[in-house]
Amino acid sequence: MSNSVIELIQQHGSVRNYKPDSVSTDLIETIVAAGQRASTSSNLQMYSVVVTTTAEKRIQLMALSGNQAHIGQAPVFLTWCADLSRLERVCKLQGYPHESGHIENFLLATVDVSLVMQNAALAAESLGLGICYIGGIRNQSQAVIELLNLPRLVFPLCGMTLGWPEQPPRIRPRLPMNAVLHWEQYQPDDRSQLLAYDQAMLETGIYRGRQVSGGEAKTSQEYGWLEHSARRVSKNHRPELRQILIDAGFEMK
Template sequence: MSDSATLDLIHAHGSVRRYKPDPLPASLVETIVAAGQRASTSSNKQTYSIIATADEEKRLALMEIAGGQIQVQQAPLFLTFCADRTRLDKVCELRGYKQDFSTLESFLIAAVDAALVAQNIALAAESLGLGICYIGAIRNNTAAVIELLKLPKGVFPITGMTIGYPLHPPRIRPRLPQEAILHWESYNPNQDEALLAYDQEMIETGIYKNRQVPVAGKEGEMEAYGWMEHTARRVSAPSRQNLRAEVEKQGFELK
């Protein structure tokens, strides 16, 4: 416990992947979205939109898109955070201009805006006893998301989020030591010690269920499977390689 209820809330975060079926009243959704909208937004442009999905059939379709993650069907609410250029296309039209949204910069601005509103919503939801889990896996098939949610050209899904009442309190995953991520004055590339310490800490949580892997270069020897092995496996293969084409098809040129 700290002296700050906000800090306590932030430190109590853990992704929730099992939910009670209780629906969320629209007024509650509006409350957390209003808090989401308080997030900073580049030049107050607010180039994002949020699609709220409560309909069970649509949640089932989203679950399939997200690789069968059961939480997507189970959670009573699914939010899809989108980069949205269409509103400012309209603003420009109404004022006699033409929006130039052709650069990577403009897409990044919209994507960052979408991420910031999402995280504010996450904290607002958690402050009211709800649980959340981001669902990046909607990017497995953005074309299917676009069709399902009827996203017009100029609107692209960045990430999803499940929201609902947690079935169990979430597990708190340790984070990297600050030596690895906070660099005072200039970048410090010497992170091996911090990484090894974190790997050990993650192994001790039991998250990896005490899996073992062979020690590189030492035949017959085994070592614990930890965060480093888990993460290295995940990042050593390319993922979602058609994304640039999908983003371009949806009206973002990324020049």
Template sequence: MNDVTELLLRHRSVRSFKPDAVSDDMLETIVRCAQMASTSSNVQAYTVIAVTNPETKRALSVVAGNQRHVEQCPVLLVWCADLSRDRLACANEGVTMVSGTMENFIVATVDVALAAQNAAVAAESLGLGIVYIGGLRNDLREVTRLLNVPELVYPIFGMCLGYPEGPSGVRPRLPLRAVLHREAYDAGVYAAAVAEYDKTMREYYLERTKGKRDTTWSKEMADKFGRPARAYVRDYLEEQGFRFD
């Protein structure tokens, strides 16, 4: 163990923030750390929009399902997959960019996720807290309008950023054997590992909510994946130029 591994193992989502501002220097350091994440072929297919305007944060909080921390946090980072600069680079060389492929969509999506996670770790190392906001995908057209997002760019998630207001718990993860397979995929471990995790999560939720929430991981996953969600997203992505030829 070292300082980095201990920091990573302490990660928790923060949903209550002090009003203290995040300095420009700190924000720029965090984004510079994001830029040092691995990127496919040096494409760097991401952009982050730092939102501090209260009215804009309020509007984005509504999109995200009225999550109050989106409005409360000092800075909301909106992470976008972005191929627009790459199209410009191609044009500089007299080449028409072939953007509408599944491979390019995957490259851009993975690039922004890697960069954002670098930023999350950097922020936590500086004493800040974060929570990802996937709820922005509830209405990406409205996010696009609010933030003036151009073609070949799409917002993937937000990230609340600020100084934590009070402690928050570390949510248990799946048993390691459910995630780490050696030499080949082994689905045979799942039944026992998921049963163990269901028990762990039930106890966690009961303790965290003082008995008000009695559920398991399996029940949560059944609720999440048992019905379609955000079915409009494919149409939106094609509107933004991410066609899946």
């Protein structure tokens, strides 16, 4: 069973090679408007997006996001932010205290941002544009906050490159569906499913050349999804985030 929306979704691949051609303001606004149609917790719309098109600022964002070359190459960089500052103003207007510092508020905003981003990503892809999410934007969050002039209660959760793909993206296999789909009650995935997926990812060659990244050297047959993922989650990345979030007003009470 398929249709044009499902086909579009199935063709998704992150784009990391862009043509130099610009993306019009009209297209960017169309994409953000599509993002805004996403469902949002209690219609609170706890997000904002900062669009960066000037080369100088894109290069600065690239430097702050782990020097990923495709950030400098893409004509547009979108910084998707959790934004509780608007509701601070709403509370002031209505004469209520703003209980912004609770974990629940951060979760609400994080889910809202995720939905907006993904709607926008699909809209972009439907127009022939390519995107790549950039978690690297949290490498140096405080510097990004300052560069983009983000006020208190606004936090840059995720970046996104946007532009015209140089070539169609590679489609990465996903986990077998029965590893993620549970009927009625949770069933842990079994080892054979994970090994099969590891093999499928090895065959794409996507991890080739990464056998020494951040750990003991492995042969290319040993460095697949299992090794990649285990290495990724075996370290505490960005430990400074907790304090930066607290300083930005997200106290996680």
